[in-house]
Amino acid sequence: MSRHTNGLAIETAGLVKTFGETRAVDGVDLAVPAGTVYGVLGPNGAGKTTTVKMLATLLRPDGGEAHVFGLDVVREADEVRARVSLTGQYASVDEDLTGTENLVLLGRLLGHGKKAARVRSGQLLEAFGLTDAAGRQVKHYSGGMRRRIDIAASILSTPDLLFLDEPTTGLDPRSRNQVWDIVRAVVAQGTTVLLTTQYLDEADQLASRIAVIDHGRVIAEGTKGELKASVGAGSVHLRLRNAEQRPEAADVLRRTLDAQVQLEPDPVAVTARVGTATSGDAAEQAARALGELARAGITVDNFSLGQPSLDEVFLALTGHDTHTPKKDEVPA
């Protein structure tokens, strides 16, 4: 490669996109190492899709710079297009056409000959378990099948960089796992994947680095380990027998765990963050907390240790949850 890319697949500096008065993307800096899965995590409307669209040359940035493999996304858009593929949030295939017709069509547009496009489509449909549905119109496909044909269309010619915009939103757990398997197979062959998601566990499962984005800005960035160190590896969720014991339980948790404790809207529920860099192993801490609660005579009906939800990550990083508007924002 003639260009100096520092081993980065994507590099952006101060990327901005405004729609009227709204700054959908408000100065995003990203550095995505080539050959990895990079997760962009954020709630609806955080600016994830807008960022992806600018990187995939669909939208022109209003400010800042973005390079894909060292190529400028505005001035060298055509060269960028030759190296990327995009699977959007909505099925990016023609619903009136059959699975085979869609793939052959795109194969031809990517420069394959008639025969090569047919062969490759057949192979991909088979690898994706869609051979039986190949002759059916895509509008009759289930959600999971649509996702598959969509991703198949994106890797008709193996791209150097694949954008997956919320690939599992709306899928059942089984289809979701299958999409994850596909992503792992793709990245194992050297393709860089930029994945946007609303789910922390998805980013955790797939990505080696994660950027958390909110109101068009990157509010945290790092490896999974670094991110967890700042928010905690998990949360202890407790449901008590008696609501009156809740303040006492919160005290016990705060003392034993030295962690942030949150009183839930449900009057018998408490959540505590565990496994932060300062407090140590999550499971061991949770066990200790349970013991202390029993010693204090507090009856716990239900106990679970889980990953922090996106809400909790946001609470830890920004002090507000995903639904609360910023103070300077005028409510609609």
Next chain:
Amino acid sequence: MSTATSTETQDLAPVSAESLAALLVGGRRPPRPSALSASLTFGRRAMLKIKHVPEQLFDVTAFPIMMVLMYTYLFGGALAGSPKQYIQFLLPGILVMSVVMITMYTGVSVNTDIEKGVFDRFRTLPIWRPSTMVGYLLGDALRYTIASVVMLTVGLIIGYRPDGGVGGVLAGIALLVAFSFAFSWIWTMFGLLLRTEKSVMGVSMMVIFPLTFLSNVFVDPSTMPGWLQAFVNNSPITHLSSAVRGLMAGDWPAAEVGWSLGWAGLFVLVFGPVTMRLYNRK
């Protein structure tokens, strides 16, 4: 509904990681297709859509038949003495009017496609940019040809006898399809510019109705008031229908053919770049 979906997912064959890996290794990109090849592929997409949704041919079959029959028998007796005499004058004109009217569906199909994700995929492909739009128009050119053939058949049945013979008729249809291809760039522009399908339809009607009626399709303009004659005699539709009428009658109306092609070139030169600008900015 949800049960049906989950059953379907259960039955779905698993993704084969090994064959997928093998495919990815061998799947480097071939050289990009030529502008012509990309345009023809998009044209093929339009044909496939016709194959899957044949109802969309309604407007190029039933509608043109209705136009020929309606105007021939409505105006024939009053304007030319009898429908049979009137059809000799009317058919080339009504052919032009109907096909030019049908062009407005281009805008509607562009507009409905934008809403779907497939447009985003096309726009991220490293291909000659206008090929997506040219593809729509190639598919539409087929529709215009079908409409022309249908109308001509109806006309022949009810008594139209072109003096130009097969050659003249084919030349007339070729000119009409070429003009309509160029004219359609107006609609690709509106399809990209306007937000809803309904507004595309509304604007199209506003342009099409005056443009096609204020022409020499139905009557000789010499009876019209002077200010209207000034418009009608310079309208591209008048030039086109005179040219098609002449070709089908066996004359060689060089000036009118020239005017029609000139207008066609102007439409492409003006609305083509505007369409592409909107397409790139969308």
